[in-house]
Amino acid sequence: MAVYDVVVVGAGIEGSATAYNLAKNGQKTLLVEQFPLPHSRGSSHGQSRITRVAYGTDDHYAIMMKEGGNLWRELERESGTPLFLNCGCLAVGKPDHPFINGTISSLSRHGIKHDVLQCGDLMDRYPMLSMPSDHIGVLDHSGGVLWADKALQSFQKMYVQRGGELRDGEEVTDILPGLVITIMTSKSQYKAKNLVLTVGPWATKLLPRLGIHIPLETVLIPVYYWKEKQKGEFSSDHFPTFIHNEDTHVYALPSLEYPGHVKVCHHDGPIADPDSRDKADTQAIMKLMQQYVTRYMPSLETTPSITETCIYTKTPDRQFVLDRHPTHKNIIIGAGFSGHGFKLSPVVGKVLCELVMDKTPSYDLSPCRIGRFPQSKSHL
Known part of the structure; x- marks a missing residue:
């Protein structure tokens, strides 16, 4: 049986970006996905995601995003596919709110062009909004929209073109650690010197088994x-991507994927099992969002016409997990992207590739270590 340099489990955006980087660095790589591709059961589907540089108090992510933008443009050129719409990103809130303060500080610190809009100017520029008089706006000119589906497909396409193998519809059923790792799936069995686990919501089920x-x-x-x-x-000519992190954390994107419809969502939801996600009760979120739209976006109808779903896998501190298994150093884990990992996926893929190849990571990963959670210790 052939031994791969690396098997990557999970072909969402993080796993696909990692596999792409591994193949780019000459690693014999297999990317395994449990569902037939494309699918909408995880966290990487859909047509659009917000992208921005400013990260407030999480400055290590802002530093990553400066390279992330360049890497997205590199993937655009390589794949020949437009992936980014530069319509800006507008953050609104009270001027003394940590999110607004942090956003302004981050943009200034990293030399990103931005406008700070007092409430009157904010309402003049964006009359479709109805913000309280104590709110200001911060427009990040570098922000905008990532075309999510196209980004995922581009990573996978360029990975395969570089010689990588991609197998979907194969659920991993068991993992046997060792110098050479055995990965058993619903269809076959593989051996690899290294294993990367980027399994999204299923990390809650797979990681405890390790x-x-x-x-x-x-x-x-x-x-x-x-x-x-x-x-x-609300076209992208008039309305940027939008974040309102006050009492309720709401985000919005211009009217893009469905003509005449605007994506407006709450950045949280009910706890759900990824294998029975449709059983989760979202009535409270619906009520909250109807109240929000009625108050702050009166130019929209107060009942949504279209509903889709996504899953966030959150850590308590909302920081990622990018680390080696505490015992089995040839098992690398990328997890807990907490609803803000998509835009950073080119950098995540690069860093996970560096961990696999035992290179010094390009960034300080101390905020992303497994060991920050005392209960995370390995029992294998």
Whole structure:
């Protein structure tokens, strides 16, 4: 049986970016996905994601995003596929709120062009919003929209073109650690010198079987699309991506994937089992979002026309997990992206590749270590 340099389990955006980087670095790589591709059961599907540089108090992510933007453009050129719409990213809130303060500080520190809009200027520029008089806006000119489905497909396409193998519809049923790792699936068995686990919500089920007990929580995010009362008002020519992190953390994107409809969502949801996600009760989120749209976005209808879903896998501190298994150093784990990992996936893929190849990581990964959770110790 052939021995791969690396098997990557999970072909979402993080796993696909990692496999791409491994193949780019000459590693004989197999990427395994439990569902037939493409699918909508995890966290990487859908047409659009917000991207931005500013990260407030999490400056290590802002540093990563400066390279992340360049890597997205590199993937665009390599794949010949447009992946980024530069329509800006508008953060709104009270000027003394840590999110707003942190956003302004981050943009200034990293030399990113931005505008700080007092409430009157904010309402003049974005009349489709109705913000309180004590709110300001911060427009990050470097932000915008990532075309999510196309980004995922581009990573996978370029990975395969570089000689990588991709097998979908194969669920991993068992992992036997060792100098050479055995990975058993529903269809076959593989051996590898290294293993990368980027399994999204299923990390809550797979990692404990390897003795890793990270306090991960999977939540279902209802993705709502609201119809414009005046068609075109929320087009990307007039409306940027939008984040309002006050009492309720809400994000919005311009009218893009569904003509005349605007994506407006709450950045949280009910706890859900990824294998029975559709059983989660989202009525409270629906009520909350109807109240929000009525108050702050009166140019939209107050009942969504379209509903989709996504799953976040959250850590208690909302920081990623990018680390080696405490006992089995040839098992690398990428998990807990907490709803803000998509835009950083090119850098995540690069860093996980560096860990596999035993290179010094390009970034300080101390905030992303498994050991920050005392209960995470391996029992294998």
